[in-house]
Amino acid sequence: MLIGNEPLDLKLTLIDSAQCFRWTEVDGRFGAAFEDGPVWLWRTEAGIQAEGACDAGWLRHYLDLDRDYAAIAAEYAHIPAARDAVALFPGLRVMNQPPWEALISFILSANNNVTRIRQLTDTLCQSCGAAWDCGGATLYSFPTPQRLADCTEDELRALKVGYRAPFLIETARRVADGFPLDDLCRMPYDEAHRLLVSLPGVGDKVADCALLFGCGHACAFPVDVWVDRLMRDWFGVTCKSRAALAKEARRRLGAHAGLMQQFLFHAARTGAMELRNRD
DNA sequence: GCCCAGGAGATGT
DNA sequence: ACATCTCATGGG
Secondary structure, three states: OEEEOOOOOHHHHHHHOOOOOOOEEEOOEEEEEEOOEEEEEEEEOOEEEEEEOOOHHHHHHHOOOOOOHHHHHHHOOOOHHHHHHHHHOOOOOOOOOOHHHHHHHHHHOOOOOHHHHHHHHHHHHHHHOOEEEOOOOEEEOOOOHHHHHOOOHHHHHHOOOHHHHHHHHHHHHHHHOOOOHHHHHHOOHHHHHHHHOOOOOOOHHHHHHHHHHHOOOOOOOOOOHHHHHHHHHHHOOOOOOHHHHHHHHHHHHHHHHHHHHHHHHHHHHHOOOOOOOOO
16 A cells, blocks of 8 residues: 655654664565554655555654654755754754654653664564564564553563663553553643653653653754763854753753754764764 | 773752 | 752663
8 A cells, every 4th residue: 555655764754763663674675563563664766655554644643654754944044053953963853752652662762772772672572572474574562551550560571671671660550550652642742741751760861752652742852862962063152061951952952852853863873974972 | 800981869967 | 040960771
């Protein structure tokens, strides 16, 4: 099924940009399983093709295809670093993942590298998610909140999540117990952020990742080690704390600060744009 | 072996 | 409010 023909680099967006950690590439097609089963995406001359347990509208939103990225680029054309980063990665989009997936993925991301976050996510899905045979490959759904809430700490530590095990279990309990994850997208940014950081394992940065990648809050500006460096090096921002830096970035970059963050982050992390000061 | 990673929480000032 | 430690694990 053809779902669109917008600029979208599937490999860059689904895998390389480190906003989602559970897509796999098999023979030029990209697969991941959701609640109702596996989904496969690939590009042909006609556009973006999809097959599997999903409808076109859901996928278009998931891939942020209904947003005008040319307009976003124009919005930041007067800021050199932002303009350059956007120009470097045509086809990079900021996904709208299920909030639960984004939340748990980024609790796993804390003080961890991308390769290992991907491994942990895979292991978690394989151990606690539903298996779907795709003839050749097996895809696994993301574990449900209840399934994670039922895990013991030893069970999760055996999966090598380390000290994050109790965070995962307790946050899963809170979600299974009615934490309003699905309402965050309709709340003001500040209120949604305040709620999220009340969850164990969720600080400012993880909350911003969940808001940006899972709740449609395009202003959320996660500050990790790379963004910390790049804001000081490329923007000349001198803030002591990362919280202050995030606030300053939102002030400078406005309603779509988080979208821009993703381009800047990828430029810095891959070395596509040089960071001179690493301190 | 060493430093680092899409940090958070606890503790001390 | 800010600085410093520790936390588990493995990539490079």
